[in-house]
Structure formats: structure tokens, C-alpha cells
Amino acid sequence: MISFVIRRLVLSVVLLFIISIISFFIVTLTPGSPYPWGELNPKISPEVKANFRKKFHLDRPLHEQYGLIMRDLFSGNLRSIKDDRPVMSRILERLPATVALNLTSIVISLSFGTLLGVFAARYAGTWKDGAGSFIAFLFIALPGFWITYVVVVALVKGFGVPILGTHSYGIEFPNALASGLDTLWHLLLPATILALGGIASQSRYIRASMIESLREDYIRTARSKGLYEDVILLKHALRNSVRPIIAGIGMVLPALIGGAVVIETIFAYPGMGRLGYEAVLERDYPTLVALNFVVAALVLLGNLVSDLLSAAVDPRVRLE
Amino acid sequence: MRSIRLFLYGIPAALILLLAMAFLNASFLSVAKKNEMSVGTLGEPSTLNPIQQADSASAQVAGLMFNGLLKYNQDLDVVGDLATAWQLSQETTFQFGTGEEAAKARYLLDNKRVAGNWPITNIQTEGSNLIITLSQPGLTDSENIANTLTESGLHPLPSPPLDKGGKERSFKAEPIIHFNLRKDVRWHDGAPFTSADVAFTYHAIMDERVASPSSSDFELVSSLETPGPYSVVVRYKKPFSPALLSWMQSILPAHLLGKVEPAKWPEIYNRHPVGTGPFKFERWKTNEFIRLVKNPDYFRGSPWLDSIVFRVLPDPLTLQLAFQTKQVDFWAVEPWAVSSVEKDPRFDLFSSAGGMYNYIGWNLQRPMFQDVRLRKALAEAVNVPQMIKYIIYGRGVQSTGIFTPKMWFFNPKVRPLPYDPKAAAALLDEAGWKVGSDGIRVKNGTRLSFTLLANNGNEIRKDIATLVQDDLKKIGVEVKVEIYEWSVLLKRFVSKGEFDAIVLGWGLGNGFDQYGIWHSSQTHPEELNFIHYNNPKADHLLTDLRQEYNRAEIIRLAGDLQQTIYADQPYLFLFVPEGTSVMWKSSYRIRRPGPKSGEWIDSPVRMTKAGWDYDMEWFYRPEYAPNIPATTTIR
Numbered sequence: 009m010i011s012f013v014i015r016r017l018v019l020s021v022v023l024l025f026i027i028s029i030i031s032f033f034i035v036t037l038t039p040g041s042p043y044p045w046g047e048l049n050p051k052i053s054p055e056v057k058a059n060f061r062k063k064f065h066l067d068r069p070l071h072e073q074y075g076l077i078m079r080d081l082f083s084g085n086l087r088s089i090k091d092d093r094p095v096m097s098r099i100l101e102r103l104p105a106t107v108a109l110n111l112t113s114i115v116i117s118l119s120f121g122t123l124l125g126v127f128a129a130r131y132a133g134t135w136k137d138g139a140g141s142f143i144a145f146l147f148i149a150l151p152g153f154w155i156t157y158v159v160v161v162a163l164v165k166g167f168g169v170p171i172l173g174t175h176s177y178g179i180e181f182p183n184a185l186a187s188g189l190d191t192l193w194h195l196l197l198p199a200t201i202l203a204l205g206g207i208a209s210q211s212r213y214i215r216a217s218m219i220e221s222l223r224e225d226y227i228r229t230a231r232s233k234g235l236y237e238d239v240i241l242l243k244h245a246l247r248n249s250v251r252p253i254i255a256g257i258g259m260v261l262p263a264l265i266g267g268a269v270v271i272e273t274i275f276a277y278p279g280m281g282r283l284g285y286e287a288v289l290e291r292d293y294p295t296l297v298a299l300n301f302v303v304a305a306l307v308l309l310g311n312l313v314s315d316l317l318s319a320a321v322d323p324r325v326r327l328e
Numbered sequence: 329m330r331s332i333r334l335f336l337y338g339i340p341a342a343l344i345l346l347l348a349m350a351f352l353n354a355s356f357l358s359v360a361k362k363n364e365m366s367v368g369t370l371g372e373p374s375t376l377n378p379i380q381q382a383d384s385a386s387a388q389v390a391g392l393m394f395n396g397l398l399k400y401n402q403d404l405d406v407v408g409d410l411a412t413a414w415q416l417s418q419e420t421t422f423q424f425g426t427g428e429e430a431a432k433a434r435y436l437l438d439n440k441r442v443a444g445n446w447p448i449t450n451i452q453t454e455g456s457n458l459i460i461t462l463s464q465p466g467l468t469d470s471e472n473i474a475n476t477l478t479e480s481g482l483h484p485l486p487s488p489p490l491d492k493g494g495k496e497r498s499f500k501a502e503p504i505i506h507f508n509l510r511k512d513v514r515w516h517d518g519a520p521f522t523s524a525d526v527a528f529t530y531h532a533i534m535d536e537r538v539a540s541p542s543s544s545d546f547e548l549v550s551s552l553e554t555p556g557p558y559s560v561v562v563r564y565k566k567p568f569s570p571a572l573l574s575w576m577q578s579i580l581p582a583h584l585l586g587k588v589e590p591a592k593w594p595e596i597y598n599r600h601p602v603g604t605g606p607f608k609f610e611r612w613k614t615n616e617f618i619r620l621v622k623n624p625d626y627f628r629g630s631p632w633l634d635s636i637v638f639r640v641l642p643d644p645l646t647l648q649l650a651f652q653t654k655q656v657d658f659w660a661v662e663p664w665a666v667s668s669v670e671k672d673p674r675f676d677l678f679s680s681a682g683g684m685y686n687y688i689g690w691n692l693q694r695p696m697f698q699d700v701r702l703r704k705a706l707a708e709a710v711n712v713p714q715m716i717k718y719i720i721y722g723r724g725v726q727s728t729g730i731f732t733p734k735m736w737f738f739n740p741k742v743r744p745l746p747y748d749p750k751a752a753a754a755l756l757d758e759a760g761w762k763v764g765s766d767g768i769r770v771k772n773g774t775r776l777s778f779t780l781l782a783n784n785g786n787e788i789r790k791d792i793a794t795l796v797q798d799d800l801k802k803i804g805v806e807v808k809v810e811i812y813e814w815s816v817l818l819k820r821f822v823s824k825g826e827f828d829a830i831v832l833g834w835g836l837g838n839g840f841d842q843y844g845i846w847h848s849s850q851t852h853p854e855e856l857n858f859i860h861y862n863n864p865k866a867d868h869l870l871t872d873l874r875q876e877y878n879r880a881e882i883i884r885l886a887g888d889l890q891q892t893i894y895a896d897q898p899y900l901f902l903f904v905p906e907g908t909s910v911m912w913k914s915s916y917r918i919r920r921p922g923p924k925s926g927e928w929i930d931s932p933v934r935m936t937k938a939g940w941d942y943d944m945e946w947f948y949r950p951e952y953a954p955n956i957p958a959t960t961t962i963r
Contacts, residue, residue, distance in 0.1 A: 040815030044374055045382030045541050047818050050836070050844050050856055052382070053544035057854070063539045091374045092594040101614055119339040126336065157645065164649045169354040172650055173616055177637060178364050179357055186353055193350030200347065242332045276641045278615035286372075 013312070020308040024301070031300040032074050035293050042066070042089045042291040064089050077297055088295045090287070095298040098283065103265065105174060106280040110264045112199035113206065120203070121210025122250075128211060129218030130241060140211070147208040153270045156201050160274060163197075171197055172276040198275045202268050210253075217249035224248075254321050258314030262306040361654075363634040363952040365916075365944075368641045368656035372615060377598040378578035379533050382541040389618055389638055392944060393516075393603035394578030397507055397526065397560075402936035402943070404736060404838055406572065410521065410579060410604065411507045416877060417449070418465035418567070421500045422458040422477065422484040430458045433482045437473065446473060458484075465503035465567050465877050474498045502550065503567050503877075507575070509558040513627045515581050516608045523554035528582035530562075537590040545574035567875040569882070570841040579604070606631045606945035615640055632919065632948035657915060658941075661908045663723040669910055676915075676933065678940035679908040681734055684835035685727040686792060687899040688780070689859045691827050696778065701759040703897040707745045709752035709803045710796055716903050719791045723908065727901040729894035730842055731886065734937060737840050739887035742894050744901075753803045761804075769804040777806035778828035781821055783814040789831040792902065796831075823853045825860070840886045843870045846893065861898040909940060919954050920946035930958035 043060065045052050061067045064087075065076050080086035086095045128140045147155075163169055170176040174194050181187040221227065222245050230240045267281020280299075287295040319325045373386035378394050381387060399409040408414065424430045430453045437460070441448045446469050450461035462469055474497070477484060484498040513521035530552050533540045548568050553561045564571060581602055588596060600609050606628070607620035618638045624630040639656060641647040651659035661669055669675055690697040690706075697703060712726050725733065728742040756769060756776075764770035768777060780796060782789040790811060797807040807829075812820070821827040834845070844850050847870050848862035869889040876882050894901065911933065919930045920943055936942050948954050 038815075039813065039819050043382075047815065048822075048832070048856065049382070050834070050842070051544070052541055053547075054854060055547075056539070056541050056543055059536055059539050059543070060541075063537070087594075091598070092380075093599075098614070115339070116343060119335075119343065123336055123340050160646065160649065164653055167355050168653050169351065170357075170653060170655055171354075172641060172646060172655060173639065176354070176357060177617070177639065177655060178361050178366050180362060181357075186357065189350045189353035190357065192346060193354045196343075196347050196350055242336065246332065246336075273642045274646055276616070276639070276643070276646060278613070282615055282642065 013316075016312050016315075020305075020312070023308060024304055027304045028078065028297065028301055029074065031304075032077065032293075032297050033070070035291075035296045035300075036070060036073065038291070040291045042293065044090065044290070073293075077294060080294070081298055081301065086294045086298055088287075089292045090290050090295070095294050098295060099280070099298065099302065102278060102280050102283050105278050106267070107264050108195055109199055109202065109268070109277065109279055110266065112195055113202040114260060114263065116200055116203035117206025117210050118253075120207045122214050122246075124207065124211035125214025126218060126241060126246060128215040129222065129245075130237075132215070132219055137215075144208040144211050147204045148212075152201070152205065153274065155204060156271055156274050159197075159201055169193075174277065194275075194277075198268075198271050198277055202271050213253065214249060217252060218245055221245040221248045251321055254317060256314060257317060258310040258312070259307075261310035261313065262303055265306065266303070361949075361951075363632075363949060365633050365636045365947065365949075366656045367636065367638050367658060368647045368650055369638055370640075370642055370644065370647065372640045373618065373638075375594070375598040376601045376609070376612075376618075377580070377593060379529065379540045379542055379580060380538065380593075380598065389620070390578065390601070390603075391605075392607040392620055392636065393601060393605040393609060395513075395604045396576040396578050397509070398572070398575045400576070400838070400938050402938045404937045408510075409576075410510055410513060411575075412510055413508045414575075415506045416463075416465050416503065416572070417506070418462045418470075418501055418503045419563075420460045420462060420470040420473070421487075421502070422460075422474070422498065423487065423500075424456045424458065424482070424484055427453065427456045429482060430456050433458050433477055433484075436477070436480055436482070440476060465501070465569075467497075467501060467567055467875050470499055470501050471497075501567055503564045503571075505562045505564075505572065505575070507560040507562070509560065510627060511558055513604050514625055515583070515604055516602045516623060517581075517584070519581065519583050521579070521581075521604055522557040523560045524557070524586075525579050525582045526560045527552055527554050528586050529577065529580045532580060532585070532590070533577070535590060538593075542574070542577055545571070545577070567877070569874055569877045570839055572877075573839060607636060610635070626945070628945070629921065631945040632952070632954045634952075636944075651910075654912065658909055658911050661910055663720040663905065663908075666723055666908050667721065669908075674913055675910045676913050677908060677910050678933070678935045679723070679906050680935055680939070681725055681732060681904050682835075682907045683732050683734060683837055684833055685732055685904045686788070686831070686833040686902040687727070688792070688796065688902065689830050689832060689899050691825065691829065692860045692862070692898060693825060694778075694828055696774070696776070697828075699759055700896060701755050702761070703900070704745065705752040705755040705759070705803070706800065706805070707897050707900045708748045708755070709805070710799045710900060710902075711747045712744070712902055713747060715792065715795055719788055719795070720903070720905050724903045724905040727904050729890040729901055730846070731840075731890050732836070732904045735838060735840070737883045737886035739890040741887070742891050745897075749799075749803050756803065756805075763804045767804055768806045775806065776804065777808070779808045779810055780829045780831065781817060781827050782809065782811050782831040783817045784811050785814065788905075789833070792831050796900075822858050825853075825858060840882060841870075841874050842889075843874055846870055859898055861893075861896070863892065863896055866892050866896075914950065916947045917950060918943055918946050919948060919956070919958055922960065927960070928956055928958045929960045929962065931962040 041047060043057065065073055077086060084094065084096060087093060088095050088098055124140060128137050131137045160171060163171055171194070175191050181190065227240060227244060230244050265280055267279055267284055269281035269285045271277065272279040272281045283295070284299050287299065369385050369388065371383065371385040373389050374383055375381050375386055376390050378390045381390060395409045397409060397411040398406050401407045422433065424433065434451050434453050437451055447463040448460055449463050452459050460473065474484065486496050486498055487500045489496050509523060515521060530546060530549065532538050533543050533546055548565050548571060549562055550565045551563045555561060584602055585593065585597060599612050606623055606626045608623045610619045610621045612618045617640065619635055621635045622631045622633060641650055648659060650656045670677055690703055692698060716722060716724050716726065726744045728744050731738045760771045761769040761776050764775065768775050770776065780793050782793040793809045797809055800807050822830065845856045846861055846866055847857065848867050850857040851860050866889060869885055869892065873882065873885045873889065876885060914932065916933050917930060918933055919928055921927065922929045933940060933947070
């Protein structure tokens with residue numbers, strides 16, 4: 009067990025190193041330059057450009073640039089080209105809003121998805137199941153930005169409610185409750201829309217897994233004991249059906265800080281997705297390399313956690 | 329079992345309840361607005377340090393917190409901001425072989441200064457140097473004096489030219505600007521503003537570690553002295569008239585930054601700056617908002633608004649929705665939407681033709697495009713009025729060259745070439761391009777066919793390319809349109825000169841100096857005369873223009889330059905789009921101090937040459953009317 013963890017960690021470090029090289033070259037070999045003033049600006053002299061390149065080491069050969077970026081990344085001195093601030097503090101300042109949005113969204117998709125999945129399994133084969141499946145596939149198939157625009161336009165035009173950012177602006181709140189609910193509203197709305205696809209796919213997993221469990225011998229035994237259908241469903245079938253989901257829970261780790269570019273942009277929500285997206289547009293190499301590195305590290309860690317959790321919940325799995 | 333039920337039904341039920349409560353709360357929130365202006369921006373500022381920023385989002389926010397020595401007034405005349413007055417002068421130095429000769433020259437000029445009608449304010453000798461102070465910088469007077477000296481048999485030694493290939497002259501001309509500063513200005517932290525701040529700002533801009541994009545504006549400064557706490561003397565290496573405008577540069581506080589290494593500025597200053605302007609920094613929440621509050625001690629008086637919040641709303645559609653729900657107060661309307669907003673009585677509209685024009689650049693290194701008759705024919709064959717009608721919905725005017733109508737040196741006498749495909753065809757016939765068997769014109773075995781490049785992500789330019797292709801086909805010219813990503817376009821084609829024709833646009837501010845775009849020396853990779861335009865007359869005008877300080881003379885030279893380049897048709901000049909902003913009807917008014925003291929003029933928000941948002945510090949919401957009554961009210 010311990011030797012397994014150590015081997016995995018060593019392997020992860022090697023993998024991270026390879027990922028960092030690949031991501032650095034993908035990012036820097038893309039055409040374009042990180043000049044903040046655009047590339048055809050009559051007011052900028054060649055000396056200014058040269059000075060700028062020197063300041064951010066862009067005049068060095070690529071392999072030296074890679075070395076410098078990695079050195080600065082580990083010493084905490086890596087600075088964004090956009091605003092010259094440490095990249096880590098740019099990432100950390102987005103963390104609370106991002107984690108809040110993703111955590112809420114994960115809770116919503118797991119809870120609603122499970123509930124709907126259980127119902128679909130219970131009524132498997134009837135018209136209720138068919139309708140549920142149709143809606144679930146609809147939400148999986150519809151592009152997220154379209155749903156978001158429809159909801160946004162309907163809410164704004166129909167009810168005139170403020171929806172952008174993390175709270176309402178220019179308003180004197182009568183009390184702390186109103187202000188708190190306002191913040192909650194600005195969190196729950198994008199989280200719900202972000203969760204729609206998740207609810208749909210989660211309900212499909214649970215449904216399939218439940219239907220399989222319901223065919224097992226122990227369910228027949230339970231039925232023959234004369235247990236209530238609810239008890240069979242929730243206590244016996246559901247418990248066995250959530251096992252694959254628990255095993256996959258390690259992947260929640262990268263998902264927590266992952267970005268949702270489209271929803272963040274439309275809702276003007278200050279999350280990690282916009283940080284990455286804007287860094288791509290601005291060719292902010294240090295920010296991009298650091299973001300890729302952090303996300304890759306979390307994916308590798310998440311994989312490890314998943315493996316350990318599967319071993320914990322399923323005695324048949326041995327880690328060797 | 330109970331706990332499973334609780335999880336399965338309880339969590340979703342709780343979430344639905346919370347969402348419903350939050351929704352009700354949001355829809356019943358009181359609409360009691362604060363005395364706060366809310367502005368939406370698509371992009372987020374990169375830094376609020378005015379000497380390190382190059383993006384318009386940063387400049388918009390920092391502009392309210394800082395002042396320069398000079399500024400534009402609403403008619404785009406240059407007026408004092410932190411400076412109360414400024415005088416231009418010039419020291420012209422003639423070097424002679426001997427002190428005797430210099431003394432002779434001085435005697436000669438002393439007698440002739442009235443007759444020559446030169447603006448001489450002082451003549452002195454220093455060893456073998458004769459130093460003449462003129463009250464107006466420029467080269468004309470100095471050249472006349474030099475001629476007078478030569479005619480009288482006095483021969484000053486040649487002075488080496490400052491730039492490579494420049495003209496050798498018999499004198500050295502050094503323009504000088506004296507600034508007198510306001511004495512009533514304080515930084516937001518209470519420290520007084522003095523000439524030390526100006527000197528510090530200049531040295532910071534020139535400091536390599538700061539990497540300021542403004543440094544090229546100050547390259548020609550030879551020295552900056554501060555004879556007193558409220559006086560600044562700047563001396564230049566040679567006459568360069570655009571230099572005056574560079575003193576609109578915001579001034580930084582020396583007492584806060586002077587002793588700090590520039591590498592530390594991003595942490596200690598750039599995201600919470602201290603300025604002298606009408607608004608003070610309060611808070612910046614990344615990717616959400618920047619809030620400024622009024623500076624009650626502003627030297628022109630406290631602004632009426634309590635605060636201004638700049639909200640970062642990256643999506644154009646949500647920005648529009650935010651305006652419609654009064655979450656932001658202004659909205660920059662896309663051309664296609666203007667007509668629907670225009671008729672709506674609920675809004676006030678502000679439109680003006682901007683400082684930007686679209687064009688097609690012909691690569692003049694390609695033999696085909698070297699014939700001006702061909703370029704003129706192509707221009708006559710393209711229906712620009714139709715382009716304006718269909719691409720920008722009539723919100724713009726046809727371009728007549730390198731300047732746009734809002735600039736004070738624009739030459740209105742230049743008329744656009746008319747749309748005349750018949751004349752174009754005749755001109756092509758005359759130039760030897762005859763229609764071939766496939767309908768495309770041919771000359772000496774070369775088909776009149778070329779590739780037109782445009783960049784992805786810019787719908788207007790893609791539409792231009794399509795319409796040009798269609799129009800030119802009608803007169804027997806084949807155009808192949810290729811679309812590339814912006815950086816690819818620049819790197820692979822423009823900077824290498826590997827293109828036939830390209831759709832682009834220039835956004836130019838209010839300066840008349842276009843040396844970088846049109847002078848024949850500016851054709852190296854990454855330089856801006858990438859079409860290789862070369863006309864000796866235009867070269868002279870460009871050089872003269874940047875050495876001319878006289879307003880009337882600038883208008884004459886710029887007018888001639890615009891005429892000269894338009895006649896050459898190195899670009900197919902297309903159109904100048906109009907920018908439009910809207911606000912809810914009468915949601916703001918302006919009450920600003922009049923020319924006399926104690927006078928207050930109250931007016932609606934209106935379009936000025938400097939834009940509708942000029943004088944933002946004097947904007948007020950009618951429900952929070954200013955406590956100082958207006959002496960004059962304009963309805």
C-alpha cells in the first residue's frame with residue numbers, strides 16, 4: 009500500500025515534468041505576441057518593444073525561457089505578463105469564487121441527479137422513465153451557452169432581476185439578510201445552470217447502475233422477505249449503485265478549481281475559467297504555464313485519491 | 329434508512345427553497361440607487377499605473393485619478409491641467425571658428441533683428457558660440473538667420489545631424505518648454521504636488537526597468553530641470569512639435585515611488601494608486617469591479633458623484649442587458665442596433681465619427697500595384713457608399729485619406745473618388761489591362777488577379793473583403809480572399825511584406841504626426857509602412873510637419889500631406905465608422921464651473937469634440953442635485 013503510493017507519487021512527478029514541457033511549448037509556439045498594446049500600434053517604438061521583451065525574458069531562446077519559467081514557478085517569483093503580479097496570487101484570488109461555484113454546482117448535480125436517477129430506475133420502462141430520459145438527453149445535448157442565454161434573457165426581460173457578478177450593484181441593502189440572499193442568488197443561479205448537464209448525466213449513471221443492482225439476487229431475496237419497495241430501492245439497491253461514483257470522487261478535486269468559461273463570461277463571474285481564457289487571448293505565457301501545471305497536478309492527485317477510495321470501499325480491489 | 333431519505337429528498341428540497349428565496353429577494357430589492365455612476369467595460373484594466381499602461385480600459389479608469397501638465401479642452405484645444413501656463417522658446421546655437429567671428433555675427437544680428445522680423449528675445453555669445461533665443465521653436469527662422477549670416481560673409485561651422493541621413497545644418501536648434509505649475513494641488517494622501525513629481529515621472533518613463541510604452545514620446549528630451557518647486561524647464565535635442573502633447577502624460581507621486589524599485593510597483597502601487605485627480609481609488613476586485621470615490625479636495629472642486637464603479641462585463645450581450653436593467657448607466661451600441669435605439673424616446677444618444685478608418689493597403693513592391701492608374705481604377709470600382717450602408721448600417725462617412733473629419737487639421741477640400749465603374753474600366757484599358765478570354769483583364773501575359781487578406785474575428789473586415797471581391801469582378805479583376813488569425817496575418821504576411829493586398833484599419837487619436845506610417849524610411853520588418861509607400865514630397869511634408877509649431881502652418885502642411893497621399897492612392901481609403909453611446913434619458917446632467925469665478929453652468933450631457941464623457945467629474949444624477957446653484961442653465 010505505502011510502496012504503491014510512493015511509486016505513484018514518483019511517477020506523477022515525472023509525468024508533471026513532461027506535461028510542463030509540452031504545455032510550455034504549445035503555449036509559446038502559438039503565433040502571436042504578448043504585447044499589451046497590440047501588434048500594430050503606431051505609438052510604440054521598436055525600442056519600447058525590445059525593452060518589454062527583455063523585461064519578461066522573451067528575447068532568450070525558448071529552452072532558456074522554459075528554465076526561467078520553471079525556476080520562477082517553484083520559487084514563487086513567476087509574474088504575469090499582463091499586470092506584472094505574481095501568478096500564484098492571481099490564481100489564488102480567484103480560488104474562493106471558483107470553489108464556491110463549482111462546489112455548489114457539484115452538490116446540485118449529485119443530489120438532483122441521484123434523485124432523478126432513482127426515480128427513473130423505479131419507473132424503468134414506463135412513460136415516466138421515457139420522459140425523464142428525453143429531458144436528460146436534451147440537457148446533455150443542448151449547448152451550455154444557449155441555455156444560459158435563454159435563462160438570462162428570460163430572467164432579465166421578464167423579471168428585471170440583477171444577475172451579473174457576485175452581488176447586486178448600486179443598491180443600499182436594507183439588512184444583512186437581504187444582502188446575504190443577494191449573494192446567494194448570484195451564486196445559485198450560475199451554479200444551477202452549470203449543473204444542468206451534470207444532473208442529466210448523473211441521473212443516467214444512477215439509473216443504469218440501479219437497474220443493474222435491481223436484477224441482483226439479494227434484491228430478489230429482499231423482495232421475498234416482503235420489504236417495502238422504498239426500503240429495497242434506497243437501502244439495498246442505491247447503496248450498491250453509488251460505489252462507482254464514490255470511486256470517481258477523486259476527480260472532483262480538479263473539477264473544483266476548473267473553469268467554466270462560457271458561464272463565467274456571460275454572468276461576469278470572476279472565476280478561474282476567465283483567468284485562463286483571457287491569458288490565452290493575451291498570450292500571458294507565465295499564467296498559462298502555471299495554470300496548466302496546477303490543474304495537471306490536481307488531476308494526478310485526484311487519480312491517486314480515486315484509486316485509494318476504491319480500495320477502501322471495495323474490499324475486492326487490491327493496490328499492488 | 330432515514331438518513332438516506334434525508335439526503336435523497338432533503339438536499340434537493342433545501343436547494344429549491346434557497347433558490348426561491350434568493351430569487352424573491354432579488355426581485356423585491358429596493359431600487360434606491362446610490363449616488364454612484366456605474367460604467368460597464370468589456371475588458372479589465374491591466375494596471376492603474378498611467379506610465380505602464382497601453383490598453384484603453386486602463387486609461388479610462390486611470391484618467392479619472394490622475395492629471396497631466398496639459399490636457400485637451402472639450403474642443404480639443406490644448407489647455408493647462410496641472411500647469412497654469414507654459415511658454416515655448418528655442419535656443420539656436422551657431423558655432424564659429426573664433427570668438428571674434430561670433431561677436432561680429434552678434435553685432436550684425438543686433439542691427440538686423442527688427443528688419444528680419446525674427447522673434448528674437450535674446451542674443452549672447454559664449455566663447456566662439458553665438459546663442460540666439462527665439463520665442464517660437466521651429467527651423468524656418470533659424471534657417472533665415474543662417475542665410476543672412478552667410479550672405480554677410482560669416483560662416484558658422486556645420487553642426488552634425490542628429491539622425492542618420494538627416495540634413496546637415498549650420499546651427500543647433502534646441503526647443504525649450506517652461507511650465508508653471510499650480511500651487512493648490514495635493515496628492516490623494518495629502519502630500520503637496522511639486523515639480524519634483526514631474527521630474528520623477530520623466531525619469532521613471534525613461535527607466536528601462538519600468539518598460540514604459542510612453543518612452544518614445546520623451547526620447548528627444550535632452551534635459552529636464554526644476555528651477556523651483558512650481559516650475560519645470562524641458563529642453564529638447566531638436567524641434568519636434570508633437571512633443572508638447574506628450575505632457576498630457578499623467579504625473580506620478582515622487583514621494584511614494586521615488587525610493588522604491590520599479591519591480592515592487594505592481595504590489596505597492598499599480599493596483600491601488602494615489603493620484604491628483606477628481607476621484608480616489610477605493611477598491612479593485614479582480615474580474616469584477618473597480619470602485620473610485622470622489623476626491624473632496626480636488627483642486628477644481630469636489631465632484632458631485634459619491635463614487636464611480638467600473639464593472640467588468642466581458643460579454644457584449646450581458647453588457648446590453650445590464651444597461652437595460654439599469655445595472656450600468658451607459659452602453660456603446662453596435663452599428664446594427666443604433667436605428668432601433670435611436671427612435672426610442674427613453675434614451676439619449678451620443679454619436680460621432682471617430683478617429684479610426686478602414687482601408688485596403690496595396691503592396692507597392694508588387695509590380696502590378698506600382699501603377700497609380702491601376703490603384704485609382706480599383707478605388708473607383710469599389711462602391712464605398714454601399715459598403716457604409718450595408719456593413720455599418722449607414723453609421724459612418726467615406727474616408728478621404730489619412731486624417732479623419734474630427735481632427736482639427738483635417739483637409740475638407742479633399743473629395744472622395746466617386747463610384748464610377750465605367751471610368752475605372754476605361755482607366756484600366758488605358759493602363760494596358762485588356763479583358764482576356766476568361767473575362768479577367770490581362771497585360772503582357774499577367775492576369776489582373778490578386779489575393780486580399782483579412783483577419784478572423786473581425787466581421788466588418790471580412791464583409792469588406794467580400795464586397796470588394798464582388799465589385800472588382802464586375803470590371804474584370806479577380807480577387808481571392810483569404811482569412812487568417814490576426815497574429816498569423818501579421819507574422820506570416822505583413823511583417824515579411826508577403827502579401828498583395830490587405831484589409832486593415834488605423835485608430836489614430838488626435839496627433840498629426842504620421843511619420844511612422846508613411847515615411848519611406850519606415851519599411852523594415854515590424855515597422856508600419858509595410859506597403860512600402862515612397863513619395864519624396866510626402867517625406868518632406870512628414871518631416872516638416874513634426875518640426876512645425878505654428879498652428880496655421882500645421883493645418884497647411886497636414887492638408888497638403890492628406891491631399892498628396894490621397895492622390896497617390898497607396899491605400900484604398902474606405903470609411904470612418906461612427907461610435908454611438910446611449911444612456912437612459914436625462915439620467916445625468918452636467919454642472920461645471922464657467923469661465924468667470926463663481927459661475928456655474930448647468931447643461932445636459934452632450935457630444936463634444938472630446939467625446940460625450942468629457943468632464944466626467946461634473947456629471948451628476950438629477951435625484952442627487954448639486955448643492956451649488958447654477959448661474960446659467962442650458963436645457
